Amino acid sequence: MIGLARTSRAGVVAAGGGLRVGIDLISVAAVEESIRVHAGRYLRRVYTSRELRDCANSAGAPDARRLAARFAAKEAALKVLRAGDEAVPWQSIGVRADRFGRPTLELTGSAEELAARRGLEALDVSLTHEGPFAAAVVVARMRGGR
Protein backbone atom coordinates (compact mmCIF):
# COMPACT_ATOMS: atom_id res chain seq x y z
CA MET A 1 0.00 0.00 0.00
CA ILE A 2 1.44 3.37 -0.97
CA GLY A 3 1.22 5.54 2.10
CA LEU A 4 0.14 9.16 2.11
CA ALA A 5 0.65 11.68 4.88
CA ARG A 6 -0.76 15.15 5.42
CA THR A 7 1.49 18.11 5.92
CA SER A 8 0.48 21.31 7.63
CA ARG A 9 0.84 23.55 4.56
CA ALA A 10 1.48 21.57 1.41
CA GLY A 11 -1.55 19.34 1.32
CA VAL A 12 -0.95 15.63 0.82
CA VAL A 13 2.49 14.27 0.05
CA ALA A 14 3.96 10.81 -0.26
CA ALA A 15 5.24 9.45 3.00
CA GLY A 16 8.83 8.98 1.74
CA GLY A 17 9.68 5.63 3.26
CA GLY A 18 8.73 2.76 1.00
CA LEU A 19 8.75 4.77 -2.22
CA ARG A 20 11.37 5.69 -4.76
CA VAL A 21 10.95 8.18 -7.57
CA GLY A 22 13.03 8.92 -10.66
CA ILE A 23 12.63 11.60 -13.30
CA ASP A 24 14.32 12.36 -16.61
CA LEU A 25 14.05 15.02 -19.28
CA ILE A 26 15.41 14.71 -22.81
CA SER A 27 15.61 16.80 -25.94
CA VAL A 28 13.56 15.37 -28.80
CA ALA A 29 16.15 16.81 -31.19
CA ALA A 30 18.81 14.59 -29.62
CA VAL A 31 16.77 11.51 -30.50
CA GLU A 32 16.09 12.84 -34.01
CA GLU A 33 19.82 13.32 -34.49
CA SER A 34 20.62 9.80 -33.26
CA ILE A 35 18.09 8.34 -35.70
CA ARG A 36 19.58 10.43 -38.51
CA VAL A 37 23.22 9.59 -37.71
CA HIS A 38 23.01 5.99 -36.46
CA ALA A 39 19.63 4.90 -37.84
CA GLY A 40 18.75 1.26 -37.18
CA ARG A 41 21.76 0.57 -34.97
CA TYR A 42 20.61 3.23 -32.53
CA LEU A 43 17.03 2.00 -32.55
CA ARG A 44 17.91 -1.66 -32.12
CA ARG A 45 20.43 -1.09 -29.32
CA VAL A 46 18.18 1.14 -27.22
CA TYR A 47 14.53 0.25 -27.74
CA THR A 48 12.55 -2.98 -27.50
CA SER A 49 10.82 -4.30 -30.58
CA ARG A 50 7.53 -3.49 -28.87
CA GLU A 51 8.59 0.11 -28.35
CA LEU A 52 9.64 0.43 -31.98
CA ARG A 53 6.26 -0.88 -33.09
CA ASP A 54 4.40 1.42 -30.70
CA CYS A 55 6.43 4.45 -31.80
CA ALA A 56 6.12 4.04 -35.56
CA ASN A 57 4.04 6.68 -37.30
CA SER A 58 1.42 5.90 -39.92
CA ALA A 59 4.16 5.69 -42.55
CA GLY A 60 6.14 3.25 -40.42
CA ALA A 61 8.87 5.78 -39.57
CA PRO A 62 10.04 6.20 -35.97
CA ASP A 63 8.33 9.02 -34.06
CA ALA A 64 11.19 10.77 -32.23
CA ARG A 65 8.87 12.43 -29.68
CA ARG A 66 7.48 9.13 -28.47
CA LEU A 67 10.87 7.44 -28.52
CA ALA A 68 12.32 10.33 -26.52
CA ALA A 69 9.65 9.84 -23.85
CA ARG A 70 10.56 6.17 -23.68
CA PHE A 71 14.27 6.93 -23.37
CA ALA A 72 13.41 9.28 -20.51
CA ALA A 73 11.47 6.43 -18.91
CA LYS A 74 14.51 4.16 -19.14
CA GLU A 75 16.69 6.79 -17.47
CA ALA A 76 14.08 7.52 -14.80
CA ALA A 77 13.88 3.78 -14.11
CA LEU A 78 17.68 3.54 -13.82
CA LYS A 79 17.51 6.25 -11.15
CA VAL A 80 14.87 4.29 -9.24
CA LEU A 81 16.95 1.14 -9.62
CA ARG A 82 20.01 3.02 -8.37
CA ALA A 83 21.96 1.20 -11.02
CA GLY A 84 25.28 2.73 -9.96
CA ASP A 85 28.01 0.60 -11.48
CA GLU A 86 25.70 -2.16 -12.69
CA ALA A 87 25.40 -3.00 -16.39
CA VAL A 88 21.76 -2.47 -17.34
CA PRO A 89 21.19 -2.49 -21.11
CA TRP A 90 18.58 0.02 -22.27
CA GLN A 91 16.52 -2.74 -23.86
CA SER A 92 16.03 -4.39 -20.47
CA ILE A 93 13.75 -1.48 -19.54
CA GLY A 94 10.77 -1.09 -21.81
CA VAL A 95 7.49 0.79 -21.96
CA ARG A 96 4.37 -0.85 -23.28
CA ALA A 97 0.78 0.26 -23.32
CA ASP A 98 -1.77 -1.74 -21.35
CA ARG A 99 -5.19 -2.61 -22.79
CA PHE A 100 -6.41 0.86 -21.88
CA GLY A 101 -3.51 2.55 -23.66
CA ARG A 102 -1.78 3.53 -20.42
CA PRO A 103 2.01 3.18 -20.38
CA THR A 104 3.43 0.49 -18.15
CA LEU A 105 7.03 -0.31 -17.36
CA GLU A 106 8.38 -3.73 -18.29
CA LEU A 107 11.70 -4.90 -16.84
CA THR A 108 13.55 -7.91 -18.20
CA GLY A 109 16.99 -9.46 -17.79
CA SER A 110 19.44 -7.48 -15.70
CA ALA A 111 16.95 -4.69 -14.95
CA GLU A 112 14.43 -7.18 -13.62
CA GLU A 113 17.13 -8.90 -11.57
CA LEU A 114 18.36 -5.59 -10.17
CA ALA A 115 14.84 -4.54 -9.22
CA ALA A 116 14.46 -7.76 -7.27
CA ARG A 117 17.78 -7.22 -5.50
CA ARG A 118 16.81 -3.65 -4.65
CA GLY A 119 13.52 -4.85 -3.19
CA LEU A 120 11.29 -3.09 -5.70
CA GLU A 121 7.96 -4.87 -6.01
CA ALA A 122 5.91 -2.46 -8.12
CA LEU A 123 6.79 0.28 -10.58
CA ASP A 124 4.69 2.78 -12.46
CA VAL A 125 5.57 5.27 -15.17
CA SER A 126 4.18 8.47 -16.62
CA LEU A 127 5.33 9.96 -19.93
CA THR A 128 4.93 13.34 -21.56
CA HIS A 129 6.25 15.25 -24.55
CA GLU A 130 5.68 18.85 -25.47
CA GLY A 131 7.53 20.84 -28.09
CA PRO A 132 11.27 20.20 -27.95
CA PHE A 133 11.25 18.07 -24.80
CA ALA A 134 10.03 14.73 -23.51
CA ALA A 135 10.02 13.57 -19.91
CA ALA A 136 9.13 10.62 -17.73
CA VAL A 137 8.61 9.90 -14.07
CA VAL A 138 8.96 6.44 -12.55
CA VAL A 139 7.71 5.57 -9.07
CA ALA A 140 8.55 2.33 -7.30
CA ARG A 141 7.20 0.75 -4.17
CA MET A 142 9.69 -0.98 -1.92
CA ARG A 143 9.02 -4.43 -0.57
CA GLY A 144 7.91 -4.21 3.02
CA GLY A 145 7.74 -0.41 2.91
CA ARG A 146 11.49 -0.02 3.41
Added chain:
Amino acid sequence: MNGDSRTVIRSVLREHARLPVDVDTLGDDADLFAAGMTSHASVNLMLALEDAFDVEFPDRMLTRGVFDSVSSIAAAIDELSGDGEPSTAGGAG
Protein backbone atom coordinates in the same frame (compact mmCIF):
# COMPACT_ATOMS: atom_id res chain seq x y z
CA MET B 1 46.48 2.13 -26.03
CA ASN B 2 48.62 4.58 -27.93
CA GLY B 3 48.25 8.33 -28.22
CA ASP B 4 46.70 8.07 -31.68
CA SER B 5 43.82 6.05 -30.28
CA ARG B 6 43.21 8.61 -27.57
CA THR B 7 43.23 11.25 -30.28
CA VAL B 8 40.54 9.28 -32.11
CA ILE B 9 38.52 8.97 -28.88
CA ARG B 10 38.74 12.73 -28.38
CA SER B 11 37.66 13.29 -31.97
CA VAL B 12 34.63 11.03 -31.47
CA LEU B 13 33.83 12.82 -28.21
CA ARG B 14 34.03 16.18 -29.97
CA GLU B 15 31.59 15.07 -32.66
CA HIS B 16 29.12 12.92 -30.72
CA ALA B 17 29.20 13.60 -26.97
CA ARG B 18 27.54 17.04 -27.16
CA LEU B 19 29.81 18.29 -24.41
CA PRO B 20 29.23 21.91 -23.41
CA VAL B 21 33.00 22.36 -23.06
CA ASP B 22 35.94 21.80 -25.41
CA VAL B 23 37.06 18.21 -24.88
CA ASP B 24 40.67 19.34 -25.17
CA THR B 25 40.25 21.27 -21.92
CA LEU B 26 39.54 17.97 -20.14
CA GLY B 27 42.20 15.60 -18.91
CA ASP B 28 42.18 11.92 -19.76
CA ASP B 29 40.71 11.09 -16.36
CA ALA B 30 38.15 13.91 -16.25
CA ASP B 31 34.56 12.77 -15.61
CA LEU B 32 32.71 13.29 -18.89
CA PHE B 33 29.28 13.09 -17.22
CA ALA B 34 30.32 15.74 -14.73
CA ALA B 35 31.49 17.82 -17.69
CA GLY B 36 27.96 17.72 -19.11
CA MET B 37 27.63 14.59 -21.23
CA THR B 38 24.09 13.25 -21.00
CA SER B 39 23.16 9.59 -20.82
CA HIS B 40 21.60 9.84 -24.25
CA ALA B 41 24.78 11.36 -25.67
CA SER B 42 26.67 8.40 -24.24
CA VAL B 43 24.60 6.16 -26.54
CA ASN B 44 25.77 8.16 -29.55
CA LEU B 45 29.29 8.04 -28.20
CA MET B 46 29.15 4.26 -27.89
CA LEU B 47 27.84 3.79 -31.44
CA ALA B 48 30.41 6.20 -32.88
CA LEU B 49 33.23 4.45 -31.00
CA GLU B 50 32.07 1.14 -32.43
CA ASP B 51 32.30 2.63 -35.91
CA ALA B 52 35.67 4.26 -35.31
CA PHE B 53 37.36 1.20 -33.80
CA ASP B 54 35.36 -1.57 -35.51
CA VAL B 55 34.31 -3.10 -32.19
CA GLU B 56 31.01 -3.82 -30.46
CA PHE B 57 30.36 -3.10 -26.81
CA PRO B 58 28.72 -6.15 -25.19
CA ASP B 59 25.90 -5.72 -22.67
CA ARG B 60 28.25 -6.27 -19.73
CA MET B 61 30.17 -3.13 -20.75
CA LEU B 62 27.11 -0.89 -21.03
CA THR B 63 27.95 0.85 -17.79
CA ARG B 64 28.46 4.43 -16.82
CA GLY B 65 31.99 3.68 -15.72
CA VAL B 66 33.10 2.50 -19.16
CA PHE B 67 32.17 5.81 -20.78
CA ASP B 68 32.97 8.29 -18.04
CA SER B 69 36.48 9.34 -19.13
CA VAL B 70 38.92 9.17 -22.01
CA SER B 71 41.00 6.74 -19.97
CA SER B 72 38.12 4.39 -19.20
CA ILE B 73 37.03 4.41 -22.84
CA ALA B 74 40.60 3.68 -23.93
CA ALA B 75 40.77 0.73 -21.52
CA ALA B 76 37.51 -0.65 -22.86
CA ILE B 77 38.63 -0.27 -26.47
CA ASP B 78 41.88 -2.02 -25.58
CA GLU B 79 39.95 -4.91 -24.10
CA LEU B 80 37.59 -5.19 -27.06
CA SER B 81 40.54 -5.03 -29.44
CA GLY B 82 42.30 -7.78 -27.53
CA ASP B 83 45.03 -5.46 -26.27
CA GLY B 84 44.07 -5.17 -22.63
CA GLU B 85 42.77 -6.77 -19.46
CA PRO B 86 39.01 -7.23 -19.01
CA SER B 87 37.45 -3.95 -17.92
CA THR B 88 36.19 -3.72 -14.36
CA ALA B 89 34.71 -0.27 -14.85
CA GLY B 90 30.98 -0.16 -14.39
CA GLY B 91 27.85 1.91 -13.80
CA ALA B 92 24.88 2.57 -16.06
CA GLY B 93 23.67 6.13 -15.94
